[in-house]
Amino acid sequence: SQKIEQNSEALNIQEGKTATLTCNYTNYSPAYLQWYRQDPGRGPVFLLLIRENEKEKRKERLKVTFDTTLKQSLFHITASQPADSATYLCALDTGRRALTFGSGTRLQVQP
Amino acid sequence: NAGVTQTPKFQVLKTGQSMTLQCAQDMNHNSMYWYRQDPGMGLRLIYYSASEGTTDKGEVPNGYNVSRLNKREFSLRLESAAPSQTSVYFCASRGGQWGEAFFGQGTRLTVV
Numbered sequence: 552s553q554k555i556e557q558n559s560e561a562l563n564i565q566e567g568k569t570a571t572l573t574c575n576y577t578n579y580s581p582a583y584l585q586w587y588r589q590d591p592g593r594g595p596v597f598l599l600l601i602r603e604n605e606k607e608k609r610k611e612r613l614k615v616t617f618d619t620t621l622k623q624s625l626f627h628i629t630a631s632q633p634a635d636s637a638t639y640l641c642a643l644d645t646g647r648r649a650l651t652f653g654s655g656t657r658l659q660v661q662p
Numbered sequence: 663n664a665g666v667t668q669t670p671k672f673q674v675l676k677t678g679q680s681m682t683l684q685c686a687q688d689m690n691h692n693s694m695y696w697y698r699q700d701p702g703m704g705l706r707l708i709y710y711s712a713s714e715g716t717t718d719k720g721e722v723p724n725g726y727n728v729s730r731l732n733k734r735e736f737s738l739r740l741e742s743a744a745p746s747q748t749s750v751y752f753c754a755s756r757g758g759q760w761g762e763a764f765f766g767q768g769t770r771l772t773v774v
Binding site: 557559582583585587592593594595596597600602640642644647648649650651652653654655 | 666693695697702703704705706707710712718720721752754756759760762763764765766767768
């Protein structure tokens, strides 16, 4: 079956460290992959898009990589802060403009 | 600049009742989506509309119907609510082929 998998266990890190979240997918060949942030009680908010021909994309303290051979994207937050604590979701177009999300990984940054 | 507006924000239904969740966007986006989110789970796609006049099933369409009323509005209907439909529902819209999705504030639905 087609799947988008993210680590369901929460990731706990210390402030100032780099957080790395993983998104794996099977049976898709997406032209791009998106990452979103979701805070409790709110809808997701878009962070970054990376295209299949881009190996890496950066935005301030965020970095995303995309390996179409491994079918994997990594999402990094450097110099993490308690305000970065949230759930992070990856999403990709699974055909005919259907935007499908992974289950998300909850990040907790300890001060 | 309202973005994506969902109504209502909260709703309690009895099993077997029907209701329609409303969604409107003011960004002239072609694509609109309905998702549900259950505790500890990500967003699951119920139905979507890639463009005005078209609708398609997502991962979990059973028990739901949708209407793309015009380019701005996309409604989700529960004909006979069941406790399994207790969830938070999000509407989203997206413009362009690779555009980011913009989400509404969500509707928290409880079916008792």
